[in-house]
Amino acid sequence: MDGTHRTNIKIGAHVKVVRKRDQRTGRLTEGVVQAILTKSDSHPHGIKVRLESGEVGRVKEIL
Numbered sequence: 001m002d003g004t005h006r007t008n009i010k011i012g013a014h015v016k017v018v019r020k021r022d023q024r025t026g027r028l029t030e031g032v033v034q035a036i037l038t039k040s041d042s043h044p045h046g047i048k049v050r051l052e053s054g055e056v057g058r059v060k061e062i063l
Helices: none
Strands: 014-019 028-036 048-051 056-062
Touching: 014 048, 028 056
Parallel strands: none
Antiparallel strands: 014 028, 014 056, 028 048, 048 056
16 A cells, blocks of 8 residues: 555554665665654655654555
């Protein structure tokens, strides 16, 4: 599922995100959504979320 639309992402969802420092490599981090940080309905690079681990990144894939 696509991570560019806020309506697709729910708190508690299992996702893969790209962190700011991993944007050049494209390395994905897997985790569970704790909070949705992007306020707009969509974002071309993915909705920014905070994972339960404390990591912040943009959603690339919803598992």
